[in-house]
Amino acid sequence: MRENKETLQRILTYLKPYRWWIFLSFLLSIIVVGFTLYVPIMTGKAVDKIVRAGQVDFSGLMAIIFGISLSILMTSCAQWLMNHINNKITYHVVKDLRVQAFDHLQVLPLSYIDQHASGDLISRIITDIDQFSDGLLLGFTQLFSGVLTIVGTILFMASLNIWITLIVVLLSPLSFLLANFIAKKSYQMFTYQSQTRGQLTAFTNEMLGGIKVVQAFNHQEEVQKEFDQINEKLSTYSLKATFYSSITNPATRLMYSSIYAGVAIAGSLACTASMISVGQLSSFLSYTNQYTKPFNEITGVITEFQNSIASAARVFALIDEPAEIPDKKGALNLVDPKGEVVLEHVDFSYSSSKPLIQDLSVSVRPGQRIAIVGPTGCGKTTLINLLMRFYDVQKGTIWFDGHDIREITRHSLRTSYGMVLQDTWLKAATVKENIAYGKPDATDEEIIEAAKKAYAHNFILQMPEGYDTILAEGGGNLSQGQKQLLCIARILLCSPSVLILDEATSSIDTMTELRVQKAFETLMKGRTSFIVAHRLSTIQNADRILVMKEGKIVEQGKHQDLLSQKGFYYQLYNSQFSSSVNG
Structure with missing residues (x-):
């Protein structure tokens, strides 16, 4: 019952701003109860006015009936007003x-x-x-x-x-x-x-x-x-x-x-x-x-x-659940970010009994294109979550443009990233509003230009209301590939300094993928890019490929260099290639 009492005390704090309305409701309750309880007194007096046949005080009785009627009317009005105030509170x-x-x-x-x-x-x-x-x-x-x-x-x-x-x-x-x-x-x-x-x-x-x-x-x-x-x-x-x-x-x-x-x-x-x-x-x-x-x-x-x-x-x-650790007082607000990312001896795990990322160090210069590959569960997506500070590192430091990301405001850090995920998310709104989700003040011309670069313009025009077509929740009235194209257009419109592509073209047909890859080529020029990929054929032109296994980078280098080493990447590539051929 202690918990019950604490909850009641919490409820009272929410009532405090409306204490004057509550006071007024209480006054009206007094009026309602007062008149309601006065009626039986008058009713008893009315009964006593009727002694027996032929001995009825009609003048006194009529005065009492009038008083009863007036009391009932006052009670009704006060009751209506009290209920209205109670609803409001x-x-x-x-x-x-x-x-x-x-x-x-x-x-x-x-x-x-x-x-x-x-x-x-x-x-x-x-x-x-x-x-x-x-x-x-x-x-x-x-x-x-x-x-x-x-x-x-x-x-x-x-x-x-x-x-x-x-x-x-x-x-x-x-x-x-x-x-x-x-x-x-x-x-x-x-x-x-x-x-x-x-x-x-x-x-x-x-x-x-x-x-x-x-x-x-x-x-x-x-x-x-x-x-x-x-x-x-x-x-x-x-x-x-x-x-x-x-x-x-x-x-x-x-x-x-x-x-x-x-x-x-x-x-x-x-x-x-x-x-x-x-x-x-x-x-x-x-x-x-x-x-x-x-x-x-x-x-x-x-x-x-x-x-x-x-x-x-x-x-x-x-x-009462603890909120995300707030930005530090005086945290840096990034302006014109360059996109230099450095990880130093980073450790992270979701469970203390099951280590994931251990002593991971990576240095990425502005404009470099970094691919991240490895088997399922090796920590690729976790690494992306750490870069965007959805989770904080448990050991080590992640630097962005020479600043510890814990010293940077989350808003400016995440605004510096553009993220296209394998799992698409669209809200129940117009096509235009979904594309402009990260840049609400974008003009129609900017939105259309981004859609064209993402090769989404043509299918959008074929929709009933074009860019003003309202999408179902989660984009349910679109194919998976069309939803992915809209998400890509959303990032193209924001034009961030760092890109994260997590299997961004996995749901698109081969012909469309070739076109979108060209758009990405243009977009990635001069921008730091992290590409998480399972299809190794899509990352052969990366400046560096990070090969992850059990939370560690076991190999890194260019595509041909890694193949020549005949290590873990070589095994991944050949197993994927042979399976595609056998398929």
């Missing part, structure tokens, strides 16, 4: 929380993103915040008025008869004990429910992303079984959470029905003994009913709030 708090969570996601280290399923992160930012919103709104709508109603009812009942009021007050703690027991149980189940819901979202997101692979390998039955297992677990926790939350209302209703019966019996005896009038008895019974109603509502709010707190805790856990 809730949705502003939820907006603030969601913005903070998404903003924090942008500064989390890549290692955190790599280690957590994207579906679970989506579930925290969307589903869990929605659950939090529902509980918070219910709390504002019913908690204030409920507490005030309980306090106000006791005061009004005490003004009528203190002894009957004691019956109500003494029996009420039993309901609190019951509600507290149920709240603890439901919080635990709602926590498990939120966690499992995140797992289910992550699994569904993963399978939708690879649905073609699942169907191609006829893996539907296995996927369905795994889905059913997670779904069954979610169903179990949901049923338990619902069970505990659903017994709250009938259990408390039983308690309050007993209280109502006790008041009715005691009040009737007091009435026959002329201690109270019939009208006052009717007021007492009305107050008893109003007294028990907010208890039912509050116990329902507490149960729902357990779900809300459990969801909020998952969102706060995301927000």
